[in-house]
Amino acid sequence: MEPLDRDLEEGLLELPSEPMMLNMGPSHPAMHGTVRIVLELSGEMIQKADVQIGYLHRGFEKMCERGTWTQIFPYVDRCNYVSPMLNNVGFALAVEKMLGVTVPERCQYYRVVLGELARLCDHMICSGAMCMELGAFTPFLYFARAREIIWDIFEEETGARVTHSFGRVGGMANPPTKYFKDMVRAGVPRVLQLISEGEKLLLKNRIFLDRLENVGVMSKEDALALGWTGVVLRASGVPYDVRRAHPYLVYDRMEFDVPVGTTGDNYDRFMCRQEEIRQTARIIEQALDQMPDEGPINIDDPRIVLPPKQEVYTTIEATIQHFKIVMEGIKVPAGECYSYTEAGNGELGFYMVSDGGGTPYRVRIRPPCFATTQGLEQLITGLMIPDVVPTFGSLNMIGGECDH
Amino acid sequence: MSKRVLEILKSRFGADIYETHSQFGDDTAVVNPEKWLEIAKFLRDDPQCAMNMFVDLTAVDWLGRQTPRFEVVLHLHSFERNHRIRLKARIGDDDANGVEIDSLVSVWIGANWFERECFDMFGVHFKGHPDLRRILMYPEFVGYPLRKDYPADKIQPLVELRNVPDKLPPFGLDEGMPFGRQTHDYPRGEETN
Numbered sequence: 001m002e003p004l005d006r007d008l009e010e011g012l013l014e015l016p017s018e019p020m021m022l023n024m025g026p027s028h029p030a031m032h033g034t035v036r037i038v039l040e041l042s043g044e045m046i047q048k049a050d051v052q053i054g055y056l057h058r059g060f061e062k063m064c065e066r067g068t069w070t071q072i073f074p075y076v077d078r079c080n081y082v083s084p085m086l087n088n089v090g091f092a093l094a095v096e097k098m099l100g101v102t103v104p105e106r107c108q109y110y111r112v113v114l115g116e117l118a119r120l121c122d123h124m125i126c127s128g129a130m131c132m133e134l135g136a137f138t139p140f141l142y143f144a145r146a147r148e149i150i151w152d153i154f155e156e157e158t159g160a161r162v163t164h165s166f167g168r169v170g171g172m173a174n175p176p177t178k179y180f181k182d183m184v185r186a187g188v189p190r191v192l193q194l195i196s197e198g199e200k201l202l203l204k205n206r207i208f209l210d211r212l213e214n215v216g217v218m219s220k221e222d223a224l225a226l227g228w229t230g231v232v233l234r235a236s237g238v239p240y241d242v243r244r245a246h247p248y249l250v251y252d253r254m255e256f257d258v259p260v261g262t263t264g265d266n267y268d269r270f271m272c273r274q275e276e277i278r279q280t281a282r283i284i285e286q287a288l289d290q291m292p293d294e295g296p297i298n299i300d301d302p303r304i305v306l307p308p309k310q311e312v313y314t315t316i317e318a319t320i321q322h323f324k325i326v327m328e329g330i331k332v333p334a335g336e337c338y339s340y341t342e343a344g345n346g347e348l349g350f351y352m353v354s355d356g357g358g359t360p361y362r363v364r365i366r367p368p369c370f371a372t373t374q375g376l377e378q379l380i381t382g383l384m385i386p387d388v389v390p391t392f393g394s395l396n397m398i399g400g401e402c403d404h
Numbered sequence: 405m406s407k408r409v410l411e412i413l414k415s416r417f418g419a420d421i422y423e424t425h426s427q428f429g430d431d432t433a434v435v436n437p438e439k440w441l442e443i444a445k446f447l448r449d450d451p452q453c454a455m456n457m458f459v460d461l462t463a464v465d466w467l468g469r470q471t472p473r474f475e476v477v478l479h480l481h482s483f484e485r486n487h488r489i490r491l492k493a494r495i496g497d498d499d500a501n502g503v504e505i506d507s508l509v510s511v512w513i514g515a516n517w518f519e520r521e522c523f524d525m526f527g528v529h530f531k532g533h534p535d536l537r538r539i540l541m542y543p544e545f546v547g548y549p550l551r552k553d554y555p556a557d558k559i560q561p562l563v564e565l566r567n568v569p570d571k572l573p574p575f576g577l578d579e580g581m582p583f584g585r586q587t588h589d590y591p592r593g594e595e596t597n
Binding site: 052053054063097100222225226228351361364366371373378404 | 479488
């Protein structure tokens with residue numbers, strides 16, 4: 001029989017070809033979100049890529065200019081719809097920075113716990129969706145089951161499963177329920193157990209590892225210049241975490257490690273995310289231990305916080321107060337500020353300009369995955385089409401946030 | 405945020421730094437738009453500033469309130485020194501003439517999409533940008549939605565079937581179109597040649 005590896009010259013094997021255009025998306029089964037990638041291919045090799053976003057644009061910033069400051073909370077929920085609580089907290093902190101108020105200690109812990117629970121959700125869905133797109137459906141079910149536990153907690157606390165709109169300027173919409181701590185203490189270990197089980201299915205799987213390791217490598221310098229933040233930046237080897245570098249709320253009292261990757265490939269991004277889930281569980285545990293059981297949730301300032309519902313219905317003063325806040329909005333001092341927090345996939349910034357009225361003059365959201373997605377072009381150039389799927393999955397691009 | 409960076413900027417650029425303030429703890433410098441690129445390069449390369457992380461770029465429309473109508477706002481962060489600064493440049497008049505400023509893509513590659521968004525939303529033209537297209541809106545969109553004189557409830561005209569081979573065209577004319585919009589008045593097979 002003729003040997004298969006005949007010594008042929010390359011020129012005989014390679015057919016002359018011109019680049020082929022391929023549209024991936026806008027809605028592609030193996031990508032999350034609506035993104036169109038126009039690929040210029042030579043065989044299966046990507047020579048050029050053009051990432052096009054904007055399919056989910058809803059005019060977030062224009063909408064914010066039309067309502068009062070407090071009416072923005074439902075909008076920020078719909079930016080990163082996987083972890084809306086972090087957006088809520090981030091926006092509340094931004095307005096509080098302009099007002100110059102600090103919420104009571106109990107509320108700070110409450111925000112930390114709720115925010116970290118949302119972060120668990122975010123990381124799990126990203127890791128899970130990435131596995132599912134690579135064909136590993138079972139781990140996704142494990143992660144989705146774990147997320148269900150967290151959503152049950154959120155449902156008990158806020159009344160809504162996905163879009164809570166629970167943040168308020170100067171506090172939270174409701175105080176923690178009676179069984180809040182017990183629920184979280186019972187839920188989080190179960191979540192971690194499910195994640196470990198899901199991980200076991202993946203991390204010894206040669207196929208899964210081969211598709212992740214040394215694919216989509218991003219260097220440290222490029223990641224910084226691109227404006228990457230969050231897990232994707234840390235996986236490239238930069239230990240930058242907003243919770244560490246500029247502690248807000250009570251993060252300076254928490255002990256946690258910042259997981260850092262070495263090569264900045266898909267595998268590092270996946271592992272950093274998994275490690276961060278465990279660190280987040282540590283933060284939740286500490287915050288629950290330190291959180292006071294009694295005390296106010298909202299600040300005591302009738303110009304900012306709505307009066308209790310019972311008083312609105314029974315006294316004229318509270319009715320007037322309620323009316324003034326709802327109709328005119330909170331009066332935020334004139335000026336500009338940039339406030340940033342660590343959201344599920346990086347630094348979520350709000351740049352806000354106030355002219356002293358009850359309506360923001362300009363609200364600018366700095367979505368972390370907008371900066372992340374613009375690095376995709378660089379990541380996938382030179383790779384093969386199947387590598388686009390795990391690379392895109394590991395970036396944790398959320399359509400609603402990227403397109404604001 | 406760092407007041408020290410403001411001092412360095414003031415001593416280095418003098419009269420080109422029009423104004424500085426530290427409202428709500430955020431250090432801001434309003435600079436001469438002509439020196440925009442030069443100052444950005446300086447901030448990145450100077451070892452005392454070392455602004456190696458691009459954070460955000462946006463604009464604010466001050467229609468009827470300030471004479472240079474647009475403010476281009478840039479946020480920077482230094483990872484090594486752990487400080488931040490905000491740079492602003494005022495450009496353009498009330499009729500949105502002269503709304504142009506140097507592009508920062510040569511300094512931080514991350515500025516690419518942010519400048520495209522700023523162009524898309526405000527019509528700020530970035531000189532030297534490698535690929536200044538709309539990013540969030542579709543190419544046929546008329547006007548700039550985040551300008552204050554763009555009504556929030558404005559209805560855009562219906563878009564014709566896109567016939568122009570834009571940057572990277574999709575397949576044939578009717579491929580990927582719903583059946584109702586497909587036109588079969590050109591001979592099949594011609595497109596593939």
